[in-house]
Amino acid sequence: DYTQSSGSVLGIELDPTSEMCDKLVAGALALDGTLNVTSLGGEFANGQVFDVLDWASLGGTFETVNLPTLAAGLSWDTSDLYTTGELRVVPEPATMSLLFVGLIGVAGLARRRP
Template structure:
């Protein structure tokens, strides 16, 4: 019984310390809005130029059978002058106070390549990346991947890892952790921000799918294929605002007092045994 009592007190003290080190809103955050995106590097722009491809983000998602979000406003916007693809996030995955991923519904980026044929016709091949999911916990950007030739049937490859940072972790901003900015009216407000730590590399399988879908060689010795596979595709950034219900959530001091109370009970019990 003595061992069990001490174990209970120790466990309670551990919980109290852990609760005091996190915000009192951990696990109750919900996203209000988020933004961020990918800025292509000089390497990436060189890879696109060498392949004869261009990046396109239509204002409205085109009506193509099998493509999600047809007719919706595109939440991805590519600015050619800066090489930046901006994204508007509408949902998030949060663990405690840590922002683990941000999702951008109705986001669509198209890589398009048009070639001239011997009979003076043209062939347009496209790769579509839709519904981006920037996962901070595993340093990877996911998207649903599709391809299409001219006005033919859309080919779906499912959700794929598009880019992965070669150095894990989140840097800058709040490091991907939600920090409380204000509390009032029964609501806590918070913000989180950060960037993937390393250079972005295109996933090997994704690179092969993109190359073949655009009518390009996937050979290991092909210079364009090598550039696509080895390029530093750029940098990322993401930020968001969040809310949590402030009422009914104990402050860290409450847990600390609870721990002190249990320690006091243990001290009284020891004195009684000693007497």
């Protein structure tokens, strides 16, 4: 079991070159305080997934989650942190919108050609 109180900090290290990371495994996991995620070096890439938490039962959430800075066009998806324990590297929403608009434009051009 693991209990983290307000004001406490849990440190997790990620290695983007091997996609390995520290992982907190607990039967009962009670969260509060800060999750401080750091990089061991290297560049993160779109689609990388880091499984940082595993539990049998979960209570609470972190007050603050600090994540490493990513390259332009990438962002962190933390939506699964409290369901599967995963952090994901994804394209920034603006990047996805531009890609979608570009694909629509290409489809429109293909349709116009005789």
